[in-house]
Amino acid sequence: MSDARKQRAVDAVIVGFGWTGTILAKALTDAGLRVVALERGPARATSPDFEYPRIADELRYGVRGDLWQPLARETVTVRHTVNDAAVPYRKYGSFVLGNGVGGAGVHWNGQLWRASPEDLKFRSHIEERYGKAFIPKDMTIQDYPVSFEELEPHFDHFEKVCGVSGTAGNLRGQLQPGGNPFEGPRSDEFPTPPLPPIEAARRFEKAATELGYKSFPQPSAMPGAAYTNPYGVRLGPCNLCGFCERFGCFLYSKASPQTTILPLLVGRSNFELRTGSYVTKILQDKGGQRATGVLYNDESGQECEQPAELVILSAFQLHNVRLLLLSGIGTPYDPATGAGLVGKNYAYQMCSLTAAYFGEEVQINPFIGAGAAGMRVIDEFNSDHHDHSNLGFIGGSLIYAGATGGRPIEQMMLPPDVPHWGAAWKAGIRKHYRHSAPVSTQGAVMSYRDAYLSLDPTYTDAYGLPLLRMTFDWHENEYRMAAYSVAKVQEIVRQMKPEKQATLLARPGDHYDTRFYQSTHMTGGAIIGSHPRNSVINRYSQSWDLPNLFIYGASAFPQNIGYNPTGLLAGLAYFSAQELKSSYLKSPGPLVSA
Amino acid sequence: MDRRRFILAGGPAFALTSLAASGCHQRTLPKEASYSPSFFRPVEWAFINAAVARLIPAEGAGPGALEARVPEFIDRQMELPYGHGAYFYLKGPFLTNIAPTLGYQLRYTPREIYRLGIEDANTTARQLYGRDFPSLAASDQDQFLGAMEKGGLSFSRVPSAVFFAQLLANTKEGYFADPLYGGNRNMVAWRWIGFPGARADFTDWIDRPGRPYPYGPVSIGGRS
Numbered sequence: 001m002s003d004a005r006k007q008r009a010v011d012a013v014i015v016g017f018g019w020t021g022t023i024l025a026k027a028l029t030d031a032g033l034r035v036v037a038l039e040r041g042p043a044r045a046t047s048p049d050f051e052y053p054r055i056a057d058e059l060r061y062g063v064r065g066d067l068w069q070p071l072a073r074e075t076v077t078v079r080h081t082v083n084d085a086a087v088p089y090r091k092y093g094s095f096v097l098g099n100g101v102g103g104a105g106v107h108w109n110g111q112l113w114r115a116s117p118e119d120l121k122f123r124s125h126i127e128e129r130y131g132k133a134f135i136p137k138d139m140t141i142q143d144y145p146v147s148f149e150e151l152e153p154h155f156d157h158f159e160k161v162c163g164v165s166g167t168a169g170n171l172r173g174q175l176q177p178g179g180n181p182f183e184g185p186r187s188d189e190f191p192t193p194p195l196p197p198i199e200a201a202r203r204f205e206k207a208a209t210e211l212g213y214k215s216f217p218q219p220s221a222m223p224g225a226a227y228t229n230p231y232g233v234r235l236g237p238c239n240l241c242g243f244c245e246r247f248g249c250f251l252y253s254k255a256s257p258q259t260t261i262l263p264l265l266v267g268r269s270n271f272e273l274r275t276g277s278y279v280t281k282i283l284q285d286k287g288g289q290r291a292t293g294v295l296y297n298d299e300s301g302q303e304c305e306q307p308a309e310l311v312i313l314s315a316f317q318l319h320n321v322r323l324l325l326l327s328g329i330g331t332p333y334d335p336a337t338g339a340g341l342v343g344k345n346y347a348y349q350m351c352s353l354t355a356a357y358f359g360e361e362v363q364i365n366p367f368i369g370a371g372a373a374g375m376r377v378i379d380e381f382n383s384d385h386h387d388h389s390n391l392g393f394i395g396g397s398l399i400y401a402g403a404t405g406g407r408p409i410e411q412m413m414l415p416p417d418v419p420h421w422g423a424a425w426k427a428g429i430r431k432h433y434r435h436s437a438p439v440s441t442q443g444a445v446m447s448y449r450d451a452y453l454s455l456d457p458t459y460t461d462a463y464g465l466p467l468l469r470m471t472f473d474w475h476e477n478e479y480r481m482a483a484y485s486v487a488k489v490q491e492i493v494r495q496m497k498p499e500k501q502a503t504l505l506a507r508p509g510d511h512y513d514t515r516f517y518q519s520t521h522m523t524g525g526a527i528i529g530s531h532p533r534n535s536v537i538n539r540y541s542q543s544w545d546l547p548n549l550f551i552y553g554a555s556a557f558p559q560n561i562g563y564n565p566t567g568l569l570a571g572l573a574y575f576s577a578q579e580l581k582s583s584y585l586k587s588p589g590p591l592v593s594a
Numbered sequence: 595m596d597r598r599r600f601i602l603a604g605g606p607a608f609a610l611t612s613l614a615a616s617g618c619h620q621r622t623l624p625k626e627a628s629y630s631p632s633f634f635r636p637v638e639w640a641f642i643n644a645a646v647a648r649l650i651p652a653e654g655a656g657p658g659a660l661e662a663r664v665p666e667f668i669d670r671q672m673e674l675p676y677g678h679g680a681y682f683y684l685k686g687p688f689l690t691n692i693a694p695t696l697g698y699q700l701r702y703t704p705r706e707i708y709r710l711g712i713e714d715a716n717t718t719a720r721q722l723y724g725r726d727f728p729s730l731a732a733s734d735q736d737q738f739l740g741a742m743e744k745g746g747l748s749f750s751r752v753p754s755a756v757f758f759a760q761l762l763a764n765t766k767e768g769y770f771a772d773p774l775y776g777g778n779r780n781m782v783a784w785r786w787i788g789f790p791g792a793r794a795d796f797t798d799w800i801d802r803p804g805r806p807y808p809y810g811p812v813s814i815g816g817r818s
Contacts, residue, residue, distance in 0.1 A: 049636040052813045056792035059771035064681060075757050078696055090683045090698050148739075250794070365730040367789055368796040408770040408789050421649040421762055422736065426656045426786075433787040459685060480706035513695040 004295060004305040010034045013294055013308035015279045016104020017321065019566060020552035020573040022257035024312045025265055026231075031585055032490035033438030034270045036306060038277035038296055040267060041069070041100030046258055050248030062246045067107045069097040074461040075581030080369075080452065080511050081471040082335055084487050086477075088467065089460050094513065095520040096246065097316060101275060102257045103325075104520065105315060105566070109245040109404050110221035110254050112164050113563035114155045114571070116383040117148035117184040122559060125384060126394050134394065135563030136477060138449045139344055141559040144541040145530040146575060148184045151292045154574035155567055156187050161237045162255030165224035165373075166190035183378045192223040195238060197402070198374035199364050201436030203356075205376040213378040218318035221248035221566075223254035231277060233263050242405040244371030245445055254371060274298070280359050280465060284546060291549045293328075296464065309588070310548050314562040317555040321453045321525035322468040330536055333452050335471070340538050343454050345447035345524035346472060347560040348512075350482045351399075352362045352505040354489045355413040356437045356498035364437045366406025375402030378492075381485050383444075393477045397443035397485035398562045399492070407435070413438060415502050439493055441485040442519065445478050447559040453525045472512055479508040481501040521565050522559035530573070531594060538592040540584075541576040547590045550576060629663070629776075633672035637726070641712045642668060648735045649765045659765055665779030667768030672705050679703030680683035690718065702752060703762060711757030715742070715751035732739035772814045784811040 012028050017039035025528065028035050044050075044067075060066050071090065079086035098104030102458045118125040121143045126135055134143065135538045153573060168189045169179025180523045194217030197205055221239035238253045243400075251588035252259050265271050276299030283292045283305070293307035313320050324330055333344035358364065369375075377400040380386055388394055405411060408429075409564040413436045445460055467569030486505050493501045529535025532544035543549040554565040561568070600613065631639045642665045652658030659665075673675050679702075688701045702710065715738075721725040723734060730738065741747050742761030743762075768777030770784070778784065784791050789813035799807065812818045 052794060053792045053812075053816070056794045057772055057774075057814060059767055059775060063767060063771075064676060070681070071683045072680055080693065080695075085689055085692070086684045087689055087692050087696050088685070091681070093697055128684065194747070196800055197803065202803050239794075239803050240796040240800060242796070243794055363804050365799070365803070365807050368799055368803075368807070374800075391743075406789065408787060409767055421739075421765075423651050423654045426650055427654060429787050431655055458687065511693060511695045514697045583744065 003208075004303040007036075007304055007306045009293070009307040010036045011308065011310060012036075012310040014039065014312040014314055015282075015308050016100060016103065016319065017101050018258070018314065018316070019257055019570055021103070021233040021312065021314035022261045022265070023570060023573045023576055024262050024314060024550075024552065025271060027206070027581060028310075029265065029271045029311075030361040031581050031587075033310070035272070036308070037271070037273045038294065038306065039273065039275045039278055040116075040278040041275065043273075043275045044100045044102055044106060044248065044258065045237070046248065046250065046252055050250045051230070053252040054534045055247055055250050056241070056243050058243075058409050062407050062410050065092055065096060065246070066089045067099065067246070068092065069250065070100040070129040074469060075454045077086050077459050077469045078514055079469070079471050082471055083181065085468045086456055086471070086578065089512070089514055093515040094518050095522060096517070097318070101262070104256070105256045106248045107246050108566065109564075109566040111375075112162060112219050112221040112255075112371040113157065113567045114183065115148065115561055115563060115568045116182060116385070118384045120144040120146065120151070120562045121273050125269065130389060131382065133173055134545050139477065140447045141593050142448055142527075142534060143349050144528055144558065145535075146572070151575055152184065152187060152569065154578070157230075157574055158567065158570040159219075159255060160191050160223040161229050161231070161260050163191040163192050163217050163223035163227035163229055164221050164255075165217070166219035169216060176190070178216060180377070180379050181214050182382070182385045192225050195220065195224045195240070195374045197376050198369040200277050200366070200369070201376035201402040201440075202592065203437060203496050204439055204492065207492050208376075208378050211492060213380055215376045215378050215491070216403070218372045218375035218377050220369065222249070222253045224375050229260055231261065231264050233260055235259055235536070238370055240368050240370050240373055242367045242370055242407065244373070245404045258592040261534050270484050278463070279323065280463060281324060282313065282329060282549065284329070289546070304388055307378045310550070312550050312552070314552040316451070316520050317553050320470055320498040320551055320553055320555040324526060324536070325455050325468070326465060326550075327545070329549070332454060335452055336448050337359060338449060343452045343525050344481070345527050345558055346453045346470060347447045347523045347557070348445045348472065349447055349521050349560055349562070350443045350474065350478045350506060351518050352441045352482055352486045352489070352503060353413075354439045354486065354493050354501055354503040355415070355498050355500070357415055357432055357500045358435045358437070358440065359500045360431065360435055362435050364435055366403040366411070366434065366436065369403040369405060372406050375400050380487055383441075383568050391480070391484060393480040393484070395444040395446055395477070395481050396562055397441035397482065399439065399441050399485060399489055401437065401439045403438055408433065414499060424488055436497070437496070439489050441480065441482065441489055442562055442564075443485055444560045444562045446475070446525055448475055453544070474506060474510065474512055476508070479506065482506065521554065521560065523554045523560045523565065524527060526551050526555040527558045529558065540579045540591045541572060542584075542591050544594060548588060550580070552576070629666045629669075631665070631669040633677065633766050634708070635671050637716070638708065638712045639665070639669075640728040641716065641726070644735065645739065646765045647759060649762055650737055650769055652698065656786045659769060661779065662777055662782050663779040664765050664768035664777050667771065668764045670776045671764060672708065677703065677705045679705075698754065698756075700752065704764075707752050707757055707760045709759070710751045711749065714751065714754070715757070718747050718749065773817065774814050778781050781811045781813055781817070
């Protein structure tokens with residue numbers, strides 16, 4: 001560290017420049033602070049980085065993953081149990097990590113959800129409704145120390161920042177036709193109207209309605225009409241281009257930090273963004289009482305120290321946890337004793353895909369549809385929206401229909417009787433490509449005593465620092481939860497009257513398989529809670545250990561939800577930013593007394 | 595666009611209308627020079643051409659891998675960072691007997707997988723049939739590839755199933771990727787399945803779900 005170049009001290013340093021980093025950069029520069037943001041990936045802007053037609057390149061972005069974190073430099077190791085050897089995640093499969101300005105907010109699908117009210121008090125809700133014994137002993141779920149009502153204004157604000165399209169289901173307590181009847185009361189309508197359903201979603205909606213379910217438009221962070229957000233930044237309507245998830249949006253339509261907030265920050269004299277800056281450590285004072293800044297390697301490889309009064313940790317969930325562990329902040333979680341908190345409660349999602357195979361007279365046009373746009377959803381079997389008394393599990397799944405694109409290398413859905421190669425494969429792709437509709441589930445994985453994150457003892461990154469190690473496998477609760485949701489999906493798909501259907505789903509006994517894409521909605525490891533005994537951060541996302549360190553992102557989630565995480569993590573960030581401005585900046589110190 | 599090739603390839607008839615709709619004029623492509631591989635040596639090139647011709651054969655309707663120029667695609671990929679393993683974490687130690695669900699755990703780059711895999715495949719073919727893989731009858735080649743896929747052939751370095759998976763993945767990439775990478779020649783694979791390629795604008799179709807999409811593909815390079 002003695003060789004580190006010392007940079008001029010600033011009021012706040014931001015580590016990681018995706019959604020939450022951008023949200024905090026705006027809030028803190030609004031308050032007049034001098035802010036430096038460090039992003040380890042490259043600068044990225046709609047033009048020229050996402051320009052048409054170069055962006056419409058499935059091989060480059062969808063398969064090779066040019067927007068993702070280069071695994072050659074840093075990855076994670078994975079093992080199923082504490083008794084196994086962990087090995088590196090050497091190639092992309094199960095999840096894809098963002099990189100560069102905008103982070104995963106560039107290549108997401110724009111499925112923007114709020115949490116259900118009960119998701120935020122999940123343990124007490126389940127105990128109240130089903131009794132304490134209903135929660136398995138090894139399940140370590142807990143409540144958020146903040147309520148839906150407290151977060152609602154911030155959910156609402158973020159939806160307006162993104163120009164989210166959708167139909168309200170519960171407006172100030174009044175159920176609304178065409179929306180999600182299970183959502184918590186919202187203070188306002190969605191800022192833009194929903195996009196019409198794409199063909200797969202239209203057929204799903206019809207079948208689901210016939211079976212008595214309430215189908216509604218997927219809330220989508222791509223406006224349904226031309227839109228100007230509260231910051232004066234303009235977004236265009238989505239054209240269903242088919243190159244959304246895994247791609248940057250060439251149309252200024254999909255909400256990303258670039259298309260919603262960043263234009264405001266550019267040119268602010270109290271803001272500086274340094275790309276290619278790889279943070280390796282959060283620095284503390286001698287007594288371990290406060291953070292003093294961060295250590296990072298700049299673009300040229302020079303080690304630098306950035307002193308700051310306030311440290312904002314807003315990297316991806318996995319990286320937040322790794323940086324805490326590398327920095328020796330807090331106590332690492334130990335699954336043997338249950339002691340320690342950093343790395344605790346890693347969770348994931350269990351997803352399934354059911355394909356409806358129609359005859360060649362039915363035109364699904366799978367290439368028309370981009371990310372969340374034009375999808376339809378039912379929410380009956382998510383969260384605790386239905387009675388679990390006799391089901392033997394807790395939690396649930398979203399059920400949604402619609403293609404996020406129909407890109408042929410990644411998204412060709414073939415029935416199991418079509419071989420993987422040869423003349424019959426060639427005939428099969430022709431027969432099924434344009435005539436198959438996907439219906440998916442995305443289910444919550446609970447947190448468990450044996451699922452956690454720690455530093456790997458063997459493998460290192462490009463700088464020789466330990467990789468993060470993930471210890472994770474499925475549990476009985478999730479096999480049951482997913483099987484239950486999938487049975488409902490299969491019933492709906494039958495009602496869609498395809499020639500046949502087939503399902504991809506983890507079955508009891510299957511281990512977590514890192515080879516195939518499932519979800520990038522990884523949660524926990526630096527969880528939010530009511531007391532330093534049960535959490536790493538308090539309700540304002542402030543570290544219990546170092547009061548001038550704030551940690552944002554899905555690392556805060558005590559357990560996962562069936563929804564996509566961006567709405568909830570943005571809500572928590574805005575809730576925190578408000579408290580920072582109204583209270584912390586006037587009188588820095590712990591915002592919650594332990 | 596080469597209309598004769600397109601009709602023989604059996605592409606969707608609606609694509610013809612796209613010429614008028616997009617204002618493109620029919621043109622004759624210059625006669626192409628045959629491709630000289632950069633990475634693959636002659637024996638390896640023969641293997642690649644023979645193997646992809648079985649993975650996506652010419653027989654039946656629709657373009658085969660050779661017509662789509664898949665071998666050229668794979669060769670060009672080998673010279674890119676991808677071929678050199680730049681996209682993978684390749685630091686050791688490399689543990690064996692790891693659950694397959696934890697993914698690829700070998701030290702080899704794609705270039706090495708091909709080099710070692712082809713050598714072992716030809717050695718094994720000579721042991722079983724007395725000839726290199728490219729000289730086998732098509733039915734024997736299919737059987738051989740099927741055995742590789744199941745990991746049923748004992749290769750000395752790269753397991754046969756790993757080599758097969760690499761080959762099949764790159765073959766499908768070369769079949770479906772934008773023509774700028776050297777495969778999917780004349781967008782034959784896109785025409786075959788009815789994927790409109792890099793059009794990326796369905797504004798006119800948002801309120802017409804379920805109607806047949808009338809336009810043929812365009813590539814990033816602007817070909818239609």
